[in-house]
Amino acid sequence: MSSTAERHAHLDGLAVTLLVSCSLLWGLNQVAAKVAMVEVPPLTQAAVRSLGAAALVALWARLRGVPLFGRDGSLRGGLLAGALFGAEFAFIFGGLALTTASRMVVFMYLAPFIVAMGMPFVAPGERLRPVQWVGLVLAFSGVAAAFAEGLSASSAPGQWIGDAMGVAAACLWGAATLVIRGSRLTSVSPEKTLAYQLAVSGVLLGLAAAGLEHAPQQLSNLSIASLGFQTVIVSFASYLVWFWLIRHYPATRLASFTLLTPVFGLFFGVWLLDEPLTGRLLLALATVAAGIFLVNRR
Numbered sequence: 291m292s293s294t295a296e297r298h299a300h301l302d303g304l305a306v307t308l309l310v311s312c313s314l315l316w317g318l319n320q321v322a323a324k325v326a327m328v329e330v331p332p333l334t335q336a337a338v339r340s341l342g343a344a345a346l347v348a349l350w351a352r353l354r355g356v357p358l359f360g361r362d363g364s365l366r367g368g369l370l371a372g373a374l375f376g377a378e379f380a381f382i383f384g385g386l387a388l389t390t391a392s393r394m395v396v397f398m399y400l401a402p403f404i405v406a407m408g409m410p411f412v413a414p415g416e417r418l419r420p421v422q423w424v425g426l427v428l429a430f431s432g433v434a435a436a437f438a439e440g441l442s443a444s445s446a447p448g449q450w451i452g453d454a455m456g457v458a459a460a461c462l463w464g465a466a467t468l469v470i471r472g473s474r475l476t477s478v479s480p481e482k483t484l485a486y487q488l489a490v491s492g493v494l495l496g497l498a499a500a501g502l503e504h505a506p507q508q509l510s511n512l513s514i515a516s517l518g519f520q521t522v523i524v525s526f527a528s529y530l531v532w533f534w535l536i537r538h539y540p541a542t543r544l545a546s547f548t549l550l551t552p553v554f555g556l557f558f559g560v561w562l563l564d565e566p567l568t569g570r571l572l573l574a575l576a577t578v579a580a581g582i583f584l585v586n587r588r
Contacts, residue, residue, distance in 0.1 A: 298539050298540075300539075301540075301544075301547075305535060309535065309548075309550075310547070312531055312532055313547060314550075314551075316524065316528065317395075317550075317554025317555035318519075318555070318558045319519075321559060324386055325513070325516050326513045326517055327386060328513070329513045330509070331499065331506070332383030332386060332387050333383060333502060335517065335520075337499050339517065339521045340488045340489075340495060341492035341496060342517075343492075343526040344488035346522065346526040347484050347485045348485065350526075351485070356479050357479075358481065362474060366473070367469055367475045369486070371466050371490075372491050373491070374462050375466050375487040375490070376490060376494040378459045378466065380495060380498065381456070381458045381459040381462065382398065382455070382459045385451075385455030385459065387452070388448045388449060389452025389453055391555065392552075393456065394456045395456075396552060397456030397459075398552075399430070400430075400460035400464075401461075401467070401548065402430070402548060405467050405468065406423075406426060408464065411468075418585075421584055422584060425581040426584075427581075428577055429577060429582060430549060432577025433553065433578060435574055476536075483533045483536075484526075484533050550578060553578060
Protein backbone atom coordinates (compact mmCIF):
# COMPACT_ATOMS: atom_id res chain seq x y z
CA MET A 291 0.00 0.00 0.00
CA SER A 292 1.07 3.53 -0.63
CA SER A 293 3.26 5.28 1.93
CA THR A 294 2.15 8.78 0.94
CA ALA A 295 0.78 10.96 3.72
CA GLU A 296 -2.37 12.20 1.95
CA ARG A 297 -5.16 12.61 4.50
CA HIS A 298 -8.90 12.28 3.96
CA ALA A 299 -11.54 14.18 5.92
CA HIS A 300 -14.08 11.35 5.65
CA LEU A 301 -14.08 7.57 5.34
CA ASP A 302 -14.38 6.36 1.75
CA GLY A 303 -15.33 2.92 0.43
CA LEU A 304 -11.78 1.56 0.75
CA ALA A 305 -11.50 2.66 4.37
CA VAL A 306 -14.88 1.16 5.28
CA THR A 307 -14.02 -2.16 3.62
CA LEU A 308 -10.67 -2.37 5.40
CA LEU A 309 -12.18 -1.39 8.75
CA VAL A 310 -14.94 -4.00 8.57
CA SER A 311 -12.38 -6.66 7.57
CA CYS A 312 -10.09 -5.73 10.46
CA SER A 313 -12.98 -5.73 12.92
CA LEU A 314 -13.99 -9.21 11.76
CA LEU A 315 -10.45 -10.52 12.22
CA TRP A 316 -10.10 -8.90 15.65
CA GLY A 317 -13.41 -10.42 16.74
CA LEU A 318 -12.18 -13.87 15.71
CA ASN A 319 -8.87 -13.19 17.44
CA GLN A 320 -10.57 -13.16 20.86
CA VAL A 321 -11.81 -16.71 20.28
CA ALA A 322 -8.41 -17.83 18.96
CA ALA A 323 -6.57 -16.42 21.98
CA LYS A 324 -8.95 -18.06 24.42
CA VAL A 325 -8.59 -21.44 22.69
CA ALA A 326 -4.76 -21.34 22.68
CA MET A 327 -4.62 -20.27 26.33
CA VAL A 328 -5.36 -23.85 27.37
CA GLU A 329 -1.80 -24.77 26.37
CA VAL A 330 0.05 -21.45 25.96
CA PRO A 331 0.24 -19.05 28.96
CA PRO A 332 -1.05 -15.52 28.29
CA LEU A 333 2.19 -13.53 28.35
CA THR A 334 4.01 -16.20 26.34
CA GLN A 335 1.24 -16.19 23.75
CA ALA A 336 1.33 -12.38 23.46
CA ALA A 337 5.14 -12.36 23.17
CA VAL A 338 5.22 -15.05 20.48
CA ARG A 339 2.71 -13.24 18.28
CA SER A 340 4.44 -9.86 18.66
CA LEU A 341 7.95 -11.14 17.98
CA GLY A 342 6.81 -13.34 15.10
CA ALA A 343 4.88 -10.50 13.50
CA ALA A 344 7.84 -8.12 14.02
CA ALA A 345 10.02 -10.47 11.96
CA LEU A 346 7.38 -10.53 9.21
CA VAL A 347 7.17 -6.73 9.17
CA ALA A 348 10.97 -6.49 8.88
CA LEU A 349 10.92 -8.93 5.94
CA TRP A 350 8.02 -7.08 4.29
CA ALA A 351 9.78 -3.73 4.67
CA ARG A 352 13.00 -5.12 3.21
CA LEU A 353 11.22 -6.57 0.18
CA ARG A 354 9.44 -3.25 -0.46
CA GLY A 355 12.50 -1.11 0.21
CA VAL A 356 10.92 0.64 3.20
CA PRO A 357 13.61 1.91 5.64
CA LEU A 358 13.05 1.00 9.28
CA PHE A 359 16.22 2.34 10.92
CA GLY A 360 16.69 5.82 9.49
CA ARG A 361 16.84 8.82 11.84
CA ASP A 362 13.54 10.64 11.51
CA GLY A 363 12.76 11.79 15.05
CA SER A 364 10.26 8.99 15.66
CA LEU A 365 12.27 7.00 18.22
CA ARG A 366 10.76 8.54 21.35
CA GLY A 367 7.19 8.18 20.10
CA GLY A 368 7.91 4.69 18.82
CA LEU A 369 9.27 3.46 22.13
CA LEU A 370 6.32 4.94 24.02
CA ALA A 371 3.76 3.52 21.60
CA GLY A 372 5.45 0.12 21.74
CA ALA A 373 5.46 0.10 25.53
CA LEU A 374 1.76 1.03 25.61
CA PHE A 375 1.04 -1.66 23.03
CA GLY A 376 2.85 -4.28 25.10
CA ALA A 377 1.11 -3.27 28.32
CA GLU A 378 -2.25 -3.34 26.52
CA PHE A 379 -1.81 -6.94 25.43
CA ALA A 380 -0.41 -7.98 28.78
CA PHE A 381 -3.68 -6.80 30.33
CA ILE A 382 -5.80 -8.38 27.57
CA PHE A 383 -4.20 -11.80 27.71
CA GLY A 384 -3.83 -11.74 31.47
CA GLY A 385 -7.44 -10.68 31.84
CA LEU A 386 -8.65 -13.46 29.54
CA ALA A 387 -7.26 -15.96 32.04
CA LEU A 388 -9.57 -14.50 34.73
CA THR A 389 -12.72 -13.44 32.89
CA THR A 390 -14.69 -14.50 29.83
CA ALA A 391 -13.85 -13.32 26.32
CA SER A 392 -17.28 -11.67 26.11
CA ARG A 393 -16.74 -9.57 29.21
CA MET A 394 -13.20 -8.71 28.18
CA VAL A 395 -14.23 -7.43 24.77
CA VAL A 396 -16.95 -5.19 26.25
CA PHE A 397 -14.57 -3.39 28.58
CA MET A 398 -11.76 -3.31 26.01
CA TYR A 399 -13.91 -1.39 23.57
CA LEU A 400 -14.08 1.62 25.80
CA ALA A 401 -11.02 2.60 23.73
CA PRO A 402 -12.96 4.67 21.15
CA PHE A 403 -14.14 6.93 23.96
CA ILE A 404 -10.54 7.44 25.08
CA VAL A 405 -9.55 8.36 21.51
CA ALA A 406 -12.55 10.65 21.00
CA MET A 407 -11.95 12.50 24.27
CA GLY A 408 -8.21 12.83 23.76
CA MET A 409 -8.04 13.61 20.04
CA PRO A 410 -8.98 17.32 20.35
CA PHE A 411 -5.75 17.81 22.33
CA VAL A 412 -3.78 16.17 19.51
CA ALA A 413 -5.65 17.32 16.39
CA PRO A 414 -8.19 20.12 17.10
CA GLY A 415 -9.79 19.58 13.71
CA GLU A 416 -11.05 16.15 14.80
CA ARG A 417 -13.29 17.38 17.60
CA LEU A 418 -16.58 15.48 17.63
CA ARG A 419 -19.84 17.34 17.16
CA PRO A 420 -22.77 16.63 19.52
CA VAL A 421 -24.51 14.37 17.01
CA GLN A 422 -21.31 12.34 16.63
CA TRP A 423 -21.07 11.91 20.39
CA VAL A 424 -24.64 10.64 20.32
CA GLY A 425 -23.64 8.15 17.62
CA LEU A 426 -20.64 6.92 19.56
CA VAL A 427 -22.66 6.49 22.76
CA LEU A 428 -25.44 4.77 20.82
CA ALA A 429 -23.03 2.32 19.21
CA PHE A 430 -21.34 1.45 22.49
CA SER A 431 -24.69 1.07 24.25
CA GLY A 432 -25.74 -1.46 21.63
CA VAL A 433 -22.54 -3.44 22.09
CA ALA A 434 -22.97 -3.43 25.87
CA ALA A 435 -26.57 -4.62 25.50
CA ALA A 436 -25.41 -7.62 23.45
CA PHE A 437 -23.35 -8.81 26.39
CA ALA A 438 -25.73 -7.80 29.18
CA GLU A 439 -26.65 -11.39 29.96
CA GLY A 440 -23.04 -12.35 30.57
CA LEU A 441 -22.41 -9.24 32.63
CA SER A 442 -25.36 -10.00 34.90
CA ALA A 443 -24.31 -13.58 35.62
CA SER A 444 -22.86 -14.49 38.98
CA SER A 445 -19.19 -13.61 39.07
CA ALA A 446 -16.47 -16.23 39.18
CA PRO A 447 -13.57 -15.84 41.64
CA GLY A 448 -11.18 -13.14 40.41
CA GLN A 449 -13.47 -12.15 37.56
CA TRP A 450 -13.60 -8.52 38.62
CA ILE A 451 -9.81 -8.39 38.29
CA GLY A 452 -10.07 -9.59 34.70
CA ASP A 453 -12.76 -6.97 34.05
CA ALA A 454 -10.53 -4.23 35.48
CA MET A 455 -7.70 -5.43 33.24
CA GLY A 456 -10.03 -5.03 30.27
CA VAL A 457 -10.69 -1.40 31.24
CA ALA A 458 -6.94 -0.82 31.61
CA ALA A 459 -6.34 -2.38 28.18
CA ALA A 460 -8.88 0.01 26.65
CA CYS A 461 -7.14 3.02 28.16
CA LEU A 462 -3.77 1.80 26.88
CA TRP A 463 -5.12 1.11 23.40
CA GLY A 464 -6.61 4.60 23.20
CA ALA A 465 -3.40 6.13 24.54
CA ALA A 466 -1.31 4.29 21.92
CA THR A 467 -3.55 5.62 19.14
CA LEU A 468 -3.17 9.15 20.48
CA VAL A 469 0.62 8.80 20.71
CA ILE A 470 0.78 7.68 17.08
CA ARG A 471 -1.29 10.64 15.91
CA GLY A 472 0.42 13.15 18.18
CA SER A 473 4.06 12.24 17.48
CA ARG A 474 6.42 11.93 14.52
CA LEU A 475 4.99 8.45 13.96
CA THR A 476 2.20 10.05 11.97
CA SER A 477 4.71 10.95 9.24
CA VAL A 478 6.66 7.67 9.03
CA SER A 479 5.64 4.59 7.07
CA PRO A 480 2.99 2.23 8.51
CA GLU A 481 5.64 -0.51 8.44
CA LYS A 482 7.90 1.44 10.77
CA THR A 483 5.06 2.36 13.11
CA LEU A 484 4.03 -1.29 13.36
CA ALA A 485 7.64 -2.43 13.75
CA TYR A 486 8.02 -0.17 16.79
CA GLN A 487 4.83 -1.54 18.30
CA LEU A 488 5.64 -5.19 17.74
CA ALA A 489 9.36 -5.20 18.49
CA VAL A 490 9.16 -3.18 21.71
CA SER A 491 6.09 -5.01 22.97
CA GLY A 492 7.54 -8.40 22.02
CA VAL A 493 10.73 -7.81 23.99
CA LEU A 494 8.86 -6.50 27.05
CA LEU A 495 6.28 -9.29 26.97
CA GLY A 496 8.99 -11.89 26.42
CA LEU A 497 10.93 -10.69 29.47
CA ALA A 498 7.76 -10.74 31.57
CA ALA A 499 6.86 -14.24 30.34
CA ALA A 500 10.35 -15.56 31.10
CA GLY A 501 10.10 -14.35 34.68
CA LEU A 502 6.48 -15.24 35.42
CA GLU A 503 5.45 -18.22 33.29
CA HIS A 504 6.56 -21.71 32.34
CA ALA A 505 7.14 -22.67 28.72
CA PRO A 506 4.35 -24.76 27.11
CA GLN A 507 4.90 -28.49 27.52
CA GLN A 508 3.01 -29.47 24.37
CA LEU A 509 1.20 -27.80 21.50
CA SER A 510 -1.78 -29.24 19.66
CA ASN A 511 -2.48 -28.47 16.02
CA LEU A 512 -5.29 -26.18 17.18
CA SER A 513 -2.94 -24.11 19.35
CA ILE A 514 -0.37 -23.91 16.55
CA ALA A 515 -3.04 -22.76 14.11
CA SER A 516 -4.27 -20.18 16.64
CA LEU A 517 -0.79 -18.76 17.16
CA GLY A 518 -0.22 -18.66 13.40
CA PHE A 519 -3.49 -16.81 12.84
CA GLN A 520 -2.75 -14.31 15.61
CA THR A 521 0.80 -13.72 14.33
CA VAL A 522 0.41 -13.59 10.54
CA ILE A 523 -3.15 -12.46 9.94
CA VAL A 524 -3.90 -10.30 12.98
CA SER A 525 -0.63 -8.90 14.35
CA PHE A 526 1.09 -8.52 10.96
CA ALA A 527 -1.48 -7.98 8.21
CA SER A 528 -4.43 -6.37 10.01
CA TYR A 529 -2.32 -4.09 12.21
CA LEU A 530 -0.32 -2.94 9.18
CA VAL A 531 -3.62 -1.95 7.56
CA TRP A 532 -4.79 -0.28 10.80
CA PHE A 533 -1.73 1.95 11.14
CA TRP A 534 -2.00 2.89 7.46
CA LEU A 535 -5.60 3.93 8.10
CA ILE A 536 -4.59 6.02 11.13
CA ARG A 537 -2.17 7.97 8.91
CA HIS A 538 -4.75 8.68 6.20
CA TYR A 539 -8.14 9.02 7.91
CA PRO A 540 -9.61 10.75 11.02
CA ALA A 541 -8.76 8.63 14.06
CA THR A 542 -12.03 9.35 15.89
CA ARG A 543 -14.07 7.98 13.01
CA LEU A 544 -11.79 4.97 12.64
CA ALA A 545 -12.21 4.24 16.34
CA SER A 546 -16.00 4.19 16.05
CA PHE A 547 -15.81 1.34 13.54
CA THR A 548 -13.88 -0.85 15.96
CA LEU A 549 -17.13 -1.19 17.91
CA LEU A 550 -18.08 -3.79 15.30
CA THR A 551 -15.38 -6.09 16.68
CA PRO A 552 -17.25 -7.37 19.77
CA VAL A 553 -20.32 -8.02 17.62
CA PHE A 554 -18.22 -10.14 15.27
CA GLY A 555 -16.63 -11.73 18.31
CA LEU A 556 -19.97 -12.91 19.62
CA PHE A 557 -20.96 -14.24 16.22
CA PHE A 558 -17.78 -16.29 16.11
CA GLY A 559 -18.47 -17.44 19.65
CA VAL A 560 -21.89 -18.67 18.52
CA TRP A 561 -20.41 -20.41 15.52
CA LEU A 562 -17.20 -21.85 16.96
CA LEU A 563 -17.96 -22.15 20.67
CA ASP A 564 -21.67 -22.97 20.42
CA GLU A 565 -22.77 -19.89 22.38
CA PRO A 566 -26.45 -18.86 22.10
CA LEU A 567 -27.54 -16.23 19.58
CA THR A 568 -29.85 -13.79 21.36
CA GLY A 569 -32.19 -11.00 20.35
CA ARG A 570 -29.92 -8.52 22.14
CA LEU A 571 -27.15 -9.26 19.66
CA LEU A 572 -29.45 -8.45 16.75
CA LEU A 573 -30.44 -5.23 18.53
CA ALA A 574 -26.75 -4.42 18.95
CA LEU A 575 -26.15 -4.80 15.22
CA ALA A 576 -28.85 -2.22 14.51
CA THR A 577 -27.61 0.30 17.09
CA VAL A 578 -23.97 -0.10 16.03
CA ALA A 579 -24.95 0.54 12.41
CA ALA A 580 -26.93 3.63 13.45
CA GLY A 581 -24.08 4.88 15.63
CA ILE A 582 -21.53 4.47 12.85
CA PHE A 583 -23.81 6.40 10.48
CA LEU A 584 -24.10 9.31 12.93
CA VAL A 585 -20.38 9.45 13.68
CA ASN A 586 -19.38 9.38 10.00
CA ARG A 587 -22.06 11.54 8.42
CA ARG A 588 -20.73 14.61 6.61
